[in-house]
Amino acid sequence: MANVIEEAKSGRASCRTCKKTIAKGELRLGVEQMTQFSDTPSMQWHHLLCAAGKLPGELKGALAGYEGDVPNRADIDKAMTDSIKSGKAKPGAFPYIDKAPTGRAKCMQCDETIEKDSWRVAVERELEVNGFMRKSPGYMHPKCVAPNLENVGGTMEDLVSQVKTNSLIDEADMDAVVEEMTGEGGGDGGE
Ligand SMILES: [Zn+2]
Ligand SMILES: [Zn+2]
Structure with a gap:
């Protein structure tokens, strides 16, 4: 799912959150949504x-990829932080790190259960189901990421920068989990 920020090309679209019109030239977040009525996302x-409060995960990822100026950035950041702190927000894209909401998922790498409330790394992987390739989420213990990296695709560096963009957890937690993923102590290097 691609989420984009752009200037509204017309003043005709309305905001899905507050239902009011988005003025021409105003920045807006576009979230691709599959509907049951069509094969192509709308x-x-x-x-x-509005997105900062309702879709902080999607907005966070889109802001990371947006190079222009965002006029009310401070207000947006604050609303996003408040919403993330409320604990109801969901990450907007894979891969990300969160706490396992249940103790049911098994780790893709070691096949052990991921304990409830422990950190996990969520990735999207392609699985063959009845001859069709399907995308489905997979979960790993942070320390199981490195040995499974070839199945995840990309480098550890890419993965770390992606989870930093997508995850809705605070920095100290993020650093601790990343340390577990990379097996590096000390906190030197990296970004
Ligand atoms: Zn709105
Ligand atoms: Zn594991």
């Missing part, structure tokens, strides 16, 4: 400030 638009 874009749903939100004011950035």
Whole structure:
């Protein structure tokens, strides 16, 4: 799912969160949504400030990829942080790190259960199901990521920078989990 930030090309679209019109030229977040009525995803638009409260995960990822200026960035960041702290927000894209909500998922690498409330790394992988390739989420213990990296695709560096963009956890937790993933102590190097 691609989430984008762009200037509204017309003043006709309305915000899916507050239902009010998004003015022409105003920045908006577009979230690709599959609907049951069509095979192609359609874009749903939100004011950035509305998205900050309702879709902080999607907005966070889109902001990371947006190079222009965001006029009310401080307000948006604050609304995003508040919403993330409330604990109801979901990450907007894979891969990400969160706490296992249940103790049911098994680790892709070691096949052991991931304990409830322990950190896990969620990735999207392609699985063959009845001859069709399907995308489905997979979960790993942080320390199981390195030995399984070839199945995840990409380098550890890429993965770390992606989870940093997508995850909705605070920095200290992130550093601790990343340390477990990379097996590096000390906190030197990296970003
Ligand atoms: Zn709105
Ligand atoms: Zn494991």
